[in-house]
Amino acid sequence: MDGCARGCGSEEHRIERRKFLGGLAAGAMAGGLGWFARPATAARLAKEQKRMVVIDMHGGLSQLESWDPKPGTDTGGPFRAIPTSVTGIQISELLPRTAKQMHHLSLVRSLNTKNDDHGKGTYMMLTGRRQTPAGQFPEIGAVVARALDSDDRALPGHIKIRPSGSGGRSADSAYLGPRFASISLGEGKAPENSACPADLSEESVRLREEFRRKLNDRFLERRRTAETDAYTQSYEQAQEFVKRRDVFDIALEPEKDRQRYGPHDFGRHCLLARRLLEKGITFVQVRHSNYDTHNENFNFHLEQLGEFDGPFATLVSDLAERGMLESTLIVVLSEFGRTPRINQYYGRDHWGKAWSICLGGAGIVRGSVVGATNPNGTAVAEREVDAGHLFHTYLAALGLRSTGHFTVGGKKIPMADPAFEPIKELLA
Amino acid sequence: MAADPKQTHVSAEFKHEAPFITCRFDPKGRFLFAAAEDRSVVRWDLSSGAKTVLAGHDSWVGDLAFSPDGEWLVTAGYDDTLAWWPAAAEKPEPARKVRAHEGWIRALAVSPDGKILASAGNDRAVRLWNLSDGSPLRSMEGHGGHVYSLLFHPSGDFVVSGDLLGQVHQWEVATGQLAGIFAAKALHSYNRGQAVDFGGVRGLSLSPDGKHLACGGLHKAENPLGAVHEPIVLRFDWETGKLLQSHVQPGLRGVAWRVLFHPEGFLMGASGGGGGGHLLFWNQEEKPFHAFKLPDTAREFDLHPDGLQVATAHYGKTVRISRMAPKPAAK
Numbered sequence: 001m002d003g004c005a006r007g008c009g010s011e012e013h014r015i016e017r018r019k020f021l022g023g024l025a026a027g028a029m030a031g032g033l034g035w036f037a038r039p040a041t042a043a044r045l046a047k048e049q050k051r052m053v054v055i056d057m058h059g060g061l062s063q064l065e066s067w068d069p070k071p072g073t074d075t076g077g078p079f080r081a082i083p084t085s086v087t088g089i090q091i092s093e094l095l096p097r098t099a100k101q102m103h104h105l106s107l108v109r110s111l112n113t114k115n116d117d118h119g120k121g122t123y124m125m126l127t128g129r130r131q132t133p134a135g136q137f138p139e140i141g142a143v144v145a146r147a148l149d150s151d152d153r154a155l156p157g158h159i160k161i162r163p164s165g166s167g168g169r170s171a172d173s174a175y176l177g178p179r180f181a182s183i184s185l186g187e188g189k190a191p192e193n194s195a196c197p198a199d200l201s202e203e204s205v206r207l208r209e210e211f212r213r214k215l216n217d218r219f220l221e222r223r224r225t226a227e228t229d230a231y232t233q234s235y236e237q238a239q240e241f242v243k244r245r246d247v248f249d250i251a252l253e254p255e256k257d258r259q260r261y262g263p264h265d266f267g268r269h270c271l272l273a274r275r276l277l278e279k280g281i282t283f284v285q286v287r288h289s290n291y292d293t294h295n296e297n298f299n300f301h302l303e304q305l306g307e308f309d310g311p312f313a314t315l316v317s318d319l320a321e322r323g324m325l326e327s328t329l330i331v332v333l334s335e336f337g338r339t340p341r342i343n344q345y346y347g348r349d350h351w352g353k354a355w356s357i358c359l360g361g362a363g364i365v366r367g368s369v370v371g372a373t374n375p376n377g378t379a380v381a382e383r384e385v386d387a388g389h390l391f392h393t394y395l396a397a398l399g400l401r402s403t404g405h406f407t408v409g410g411k412k413i414p415m416a417d418p419a420f421e422p423i424k425e426l427l428a
Numbered sequence: 429m430a431a432d433p434k435q436t437h438v439s440a441e442f443k444h445e446a447p448f449i450t451c452r453f454d455p456k457g458r459f460l461f462a463a464a465e466d467r468s469v470v471r472w473d474l475s476s477g478a479k480t481v482l483a484g485h486d487s488w489v490g491d492l493a494f495s496p497d498g499e500w501l502v503t504a505g506y507d508d509t510l511a512w513w514p515a516a517a518e519k520p521e522p523a524r525k526v527r528a529h530e531g532w533i534r535a536l537a538v539s540p541d542g543k544i545l546a547s548a549g550n551d552r553a554v555r556l557w558n559l560s561d562g563s564p565l566r567s568m569e570g571h572g573g574h575v576y577s578l579l580f581h582p583s584g585d586f587v588v589s590g591d592l593l594g595q596v597h598q599w600e601v602a603t604g605q606l607a608g609i610f611a612a613k614a615l616h617s618y619n620r621g622q623a624v625d626f627g628g629v630r631g632l633s634l635s636p637d638g639k640h641l642a643c644g645g646l647h648k649a650e651n652p653l654g655a656v657h658e659p660i661v662l663r664f665d666w667e668t669g670k671l672l673q674s675h676v677q678p679g680l681r682g683v684a685w686r687v688l689f690h691p692e693g694f695l696m697g698a699s700g701g702g703g704g705g706h707l708l709f710w711n712q713e714e715k716p717f718h719a720f721k722l723p724d725t726a727r728e729f730d731l732h733p734d735g736l737q738v739a740t741a742h743y744g745k746t747v748r749i750s751r752m753a754p755k756p757a758a759k
Contacts, residue, residue: 059653071487074446074466078488078506078532163623265623290622295655300624302532302550302574342447342465344725344743345655345701 050362050398051277052144052329054285055312059292060118062338062348064377065092065301067356068109073376075340078298086367094305097313103367104316104325105360106426110371110380113336113387116350118292121335126172128391129417135174140394141283142173142180143415147400148282149180154240155247156191157282158182161269163289167192175408179234182285188269190248194241209239247279248272261311270311274318277328291334294347316360325361329397332358333390340377354380357390363397365428388420396422431692431735431752433709436720439737440749442472442479448741449488450686450728454515456498457733461515462747463489469503469513471520472747484511484522493536493545495559502545502559504533510547512562526562528555537578537587544601546587548575554589554599566604570597573625579632579641588641590629592616596643596664610664614674615645619652626652631686634666636693641666644687644697647676659684659699661710675710677719682706686728691735698729698740707738707750722748 064070069081069092081090084102091099091107098105115121123131126139138146145157158180160170165186173181183191196205212235220228246252250272261267266288273284288308293300312332319325337355338348354373360366371383395402395416402422405412446466453460460472461482469482469489487506494501494515501515508531512524531550538545538559545559552575556565573592580587586607590596594616598608616627631644641664649657659682661675675695682701689695694717695710705726709718724744731738738750 072467077465080487080507164620290624290653292622292653295653296626299574300653303624344447347655
């Protein structure tokens with residue numbers, strides 16, 4: 001097994017990868033779901049340990065102040081476009097450090113999600129489907145964790161780092177069940193109730209566990225079911241999780257790295273994301289808030305993207321330097337973009353008709369642009385793309401067959417909306 | 429003729445193809461200049477109404493300033509650049525461009541003797557320039573946020589700068605040393621839920637007797653991203669730095685984009701926002717003695733040298749002149 005030369009190189013990382021390999025084989029036999037694009041290469045996928053990191057630009061990032069600037073037009077606003085490390089691609093001057101990483105990234109500039117509602121937009125971008133009363137679908141993090149995580153993992157596969165809140169599990173895994181629901185790290189802190197109480201000695205913990213096992217075993221002799229097995233597994237995973245709590249502690253990262261990412265929340269959260277990915281977490285979502293700039297859009301994008309640019313560029317650069325970019329899919333998304341029209345408050349409002357996302361890393365062509373908007377950004381001019389296309393693309397980029405399905409209660413449910421397909425020109 | 433704010437009425441309108449950002453009369457009162465969202469500065473000859481478009485910046489223009497004789501216009505670009513223009517030329521072109529800051533230049537001020545130009549912006553620096561040739565004189569740094577506004581003291585000894593965080597710095601022109609700080613904290617707030625700093629010292633003015641410093645902006649920022657806030661002007665004692673009064677207009681949504689003391693001593697502010705556009709007039713009291721509602725939301729404003737005409741820049745692609753005097757009798 002190689003890989004540690006491409007990852008953090010620590011013993012912890014090697015253990016995590018070993019678990020992944022074992023789990024993958026077990027999962028493939030038990031499920032027989034044929035998720036992988038090329039089943040014969042499952043071993044290769046395991047070796048690479050695919051991961052995904054999503055940066056959620058909460059509130060609705062302006063495409064005109066980021067990935068699709070239109071300087072000098074009636075909608076362009078005051079910011080200029082700057083060249084990037086890819087000849088011919090320009091982005092907003094608010095992203096000078098990201099511009100230098102453009103050769104690792106690609107842009108989709110032709111999203112038309114036909115939605116201007118925060119909740120529906122978030123749902124659509126994270127599930128690849130329209131929200132309907134008929135049923136809920138799992139978010140991309142739950143799908144990726146279900147498809148790529150091993151069954152015996154101690155660490156959760158689906159983590160959301162949020163700038164506020166206390167943490168806990170979210171209801172975002174739908175029919176995949178609570179095991180694949182995200183665990184939130186409010187303010188970037190370790191999950192709630194994951195620390196062993198300070199007044200419990202190791203010996204007392206061991207004795208308690210021994211007693212619990214005895215009672216549990218006796219119970220299972222007579223009443224063993226799939227549910228009790230799952231409960232036992234959850235309990236044992238939780239114990240392992242408590243032992244591995246330092247995975248969430250960025251104080252253990254080198255001081256120079258903490259300085260490189262910066263002292264503000266988003267910098268710390270990007271460093272935490274890097275740490276989690278290195279420790280084998282399959283899916284990490286980082287929220288950067290807030291871009292819902294109906295008022296003073298330009299001042300607030302100066303403020304927010306001024307905070308975003310450095311840590312995000314550092315994360316991309318670090319993943320590349322550590323050899324993780326080939327196995328880690330990076331996506332920067334929002335629930336929608338912002339209106340080309342500048343309102344009376346120097347603001348921009350909600351706009352789902354023509355906007356952009358940025359992605360790169362695993363399975364994605366580097367330094368390319370898919371689609372285009374018209375000269376002042378009011379409509380998609382080339383290669384219209386929907387959130388459904390993106391969802392398929394994420395799965396395909398991770399080596400999964402996006403037309404595959406989950407079997408739930410004997411019923412086959414497509415992993416991604418069958419009405420769409422991957423954006424082939426984005427796939428490496 | 430004394431100004432009569434309660435008689436204020438719109439007396440002229442000038443149109444363009446883009447929303448306006450700010451406007452200024454030249455010191456001789458011959459022209460009205462206004463910066464627009466199409467990167468241009470538009471000049472109107474007030475005697476003939478002739479319109480001339482000045483194009484020379486690679487971004488929006490945030491502020492305008494003049495040499496005291498009115499011969500030179502300096503424009504502050506969001507393209508990091510200062511540009512010098514012959515203000516009265518038939519077809520003005522930039523005679524000089526200086527890359528003066530890293531990022532937006534938001535504010536300008538000219539010393540009373542016309543020798544020094546001050547500029548400030550997003551790099552948090554206040555810089556002094558020789559107005560006659562554009563050569564740099566001094567740079568003063570110490571603000572913790574973007575610098576929004578500037579003022580030269582009538583003595584020429586101090587330049588005053590106000591920032592996003594509600595800090596007003598008084599700098600000694602001769603040495604560049606910080607001589608004092610006025611804490612206009614009410615003009616700034618941090619919204620934890622939205623994770624944004626908001627507000628700032630949007631305008632500065634000194635009373636005609638030199639005793640009071642006015643700092644304009646916004647407060648009650650319940651929803652910064654949604655434009656839910658109200659205009660406010662803080663009045664400080666210039667010598668002691670003590671806050672003397674908070675001038676407000678309760679219930680009016682908006683921001684005091686600029687504030688000016690009228691030569692007759694009352695205070696003027698232009699408010700724009702959810703409550704529409706207003707010219708607000710205060711004496712010493714907390715609430716205005718008059719509020720004049722404009723046809724649509726206002727951004728910045730300026731006072732003509734005659735002390736009667738007020739120009740307001742509007743989002744609705746219009747610059748208006750309002751006159752603080754009775755309407756002329758209908759013929």
